[in-house]
Amino acid sequence: MKSEVTKKGIEKAPHRSLLNALGLTKWENDRPFVGIVNSQNDLVPGHLHLDQIASAVKAGVRANGGTPLEFPAIAVCDGIAMNHEGMRYSLASRELIADSIEVMALAHALDALVLIVNCDKIVPGMLMAAARLNLPAVMISGGPMMAGRFQGRDVSLSTIFEGVGAVQAGKMAPEELEELEEAACPGCGSCSGMFTANTMNCLSEALGLALPGNGTFPAVSAARIRLAKEAGWQVMELFRKGISACDILVEKAFSNALALDMALGGSTNTVLHLPAIAREAGVELDLDSVDRISGKVPHLCKLSPAGSMHIQDLHEAGGVSAVLQELLSHGLIEGDALTATGQTLAENVEGCSIRCSDVIRSVDAPYSPTGGLAILKGNLAPAGAVVKQAAVDPEMLKHKGPARVFDSEEAAVAAIFAGKIKPGDVMVIRYEGPKGGPGMREMLTPTSAVAGMGLDRDVALITDGRFSGASRGASIGHISPEAAEGGPLALVREGDLIKIDIPSRKLELLVDEEELEKRRAKWQHPEPNVKKGYLARYARLVSSASQGAVLFDNPVGRRGDR
Incomplete structure (x- = not known):
């Protein structure tokens, strides 16, 4: 027993005294x-x-x-x-x-x-x-x-997040949202x-x-x-x-x-x-x-x-x-x-x-001969991105549209609720990755707002942040390298065409390489959002989403074997 180092031998009398102070009996210590x-x-x-x-x-x-x-x-x-x-x-x-x-x-x-x-x-x-x-x-x-019950159907947390968007779109009365709020999480x-x-x-x-x-x-x-x-x-x-x-x-x-x-x-x-x-x-x-x-x-x-x-x-x-x-x-x-x-x-x-x-x-x-998740790659995500293809409407498995670029989740949510997002748009939310956020925030609020407003069959959302498991729609996250590391997502401009092809596992920015090189030469590393405390340390040490967002200083392997 590993614990014997705290309780066996005459030199461990002080340790046993402290274990006694916990109320442990001799037979419990054994x-x-x-x-x-x-x-x-x-x-x-x-x-x-x-x-x-x-x-x-x-x-x-x-x-x-x-x-x-x-x-x-x-x-x-x-x-x-x-x-x-x-x-x-x-x-x-x-x-x-x-x-x-x-x-x-x-x-x-x-x-x-x-x-x-x-x-x-x-x-x-x-x-x-x-x-x-x-x-x-x-x-x-x-x-x-x-699950909760609301108007004769089962509901959950995702239902109420989408309800907020439905109210904003005039598809649900505020009084109904209040009733849903009471029912969704029983x-x-x-x-x-x-x-x-x-x-x-x-x-x-x-x-x-x-x-x-x-x-x-x-x-x-x-x-x-x-x-x-x-x-x-x-x-x-x-x-x-x-x-x-x-x-x-x-x-x-x-x-x-x-x-x-x-x-x-x-x-x-x-x-x-x-x-x-x-x-x-x-x-x-x-x-x-x-x-x-x-x-x-x-x-x-x-x-x-x-x-x-x-x-x-x-x-x-x-x-x-x-x-x-x-x-x-x-x-x-x-x-x-x-x-x-x-x-x-x-x-x-x-x-x-x-x-x-x-x-x-x-x-x-099966619902599909392939699994619920898909890994996409392309010039917009050279190291990969992930989408829950099981929750994507079939009409959005392939999509091409103009980029609507936001440098934070808050800016994107404000645009959605202001009615500035139109069918066909590809929303780009960047500087939300493991380092850039820092912490790689979940985007349940924007995805739910899009779904609640009835745009999930018409609008895609891509980010170097991540999505809640409660998100649905053409929501592509974990784009690596992230924007804060100078990844291609940082080079996207308003109106650029983005092509999504989930069956072919492709995510492409339809801008030629010469233009991207010009943009890359002008790009500057943004000021960190957090400059002190745990998150500042985390941002310095965290790896990319494609590596699991682990900390670089964590040793690899079976530390318990030492």
Whole structure:
């Protein structure tokens, strides 16, 4: 046990005295120390109830011979942080989460970890820490929020963001928006569509660090509490068998996660998070890998924002296990991958099946023969860009239009609400990348405004920032290199023609190279938006979106092996 360095031998009498001060008995000190990383707080609806999850996890750990020791992790609610200065901190918080877990786990010589997560950056931040530390680890999420009900239909957070645009366009009365506001988010849990949080919680099952059911058991269900107890129990089983995080987070685990991502039509943010987790595990994962898997795995689910169904519908239709079984039966994932159950992925999903073909289609009758995400390249994005093609109207898969150029999200939103964006336009929002933002803000407000005003079939939006998993339409993000690094996006001028061809994976600025060279010679690096504090440090260290927006000073590989 790693924890023996704090409790064995006469020289550790002071350490044992401090452990006694925690109220630990001798028999508790003799057991493995299991860190319970709890991201509960009173600011994030998805995390409000995580103390209940933590209590259940601790019960499972104690029942199977471990001593649970809880400590906190921060969590940002992307919805509350959206469209103001706070959004700069969302992606950047991922690194703080991973670093703080490393500090606590190594400073206190913990033997294993249970990671209690739910929303957006918290899931990848904790998985990055698990890979970095390479301890026995299990992840358990707080589960998805139930969909709200409004005027006889299911609704979610994305519905109300689009409602704002509908009011601006005169398509919804302000009184209706107020009613929707009361209904859209009915209680605790991660927002109910296939947005980033739920995408990552589902993919964690395919990665193998979360138990079956993690992605879809509702936050308010007793099944979620039982799963938390199982997570606590199972981490002790992994400890006894000597199975650590990087025994699970191998190359085939990431291929399986990407395959599931394509089948589910998940958030574009996974293209940032999976490479970041893989890097900590010493696994190579780049945009070409993403597009290769997208090219062979069909799109099987259309959940909000791409469709009208929500995570509760996926759960009732068989959950992640049903999707994985369907992919496995057609040879699209590797069933021999080890998981936190101690069994293989194939053993985990044996006997599972699709219960409702309206929610989960078969591989033989998919929505699309290719996956939900696509990687685009061209002279506007030499290192790549990403689009959630599953949520793009077929009419916008190919588009050519004039650039409407904005140097910030705020300027773009003001133009949308002022009625200055016309059908056919290609909105360019730049200087919002990892360095330029800094922090690579999500553009849910402009995409939702465009959709709410009924322009999502006529207007494209491209950015070096990123999009919420709740965004839909021809929303192309992560353009690399970013504008703040002098990428081609910085050279676009008002009225330039931009050509988008998603089926051909192309994103082109229709300006000749000689003209671009003249513009490049005149371009000057902009003044940073933030000059002090954490974000200033983050901007100096962060890599491009095409590299997962990881920090350059983070060592690569399995730090827990040292």
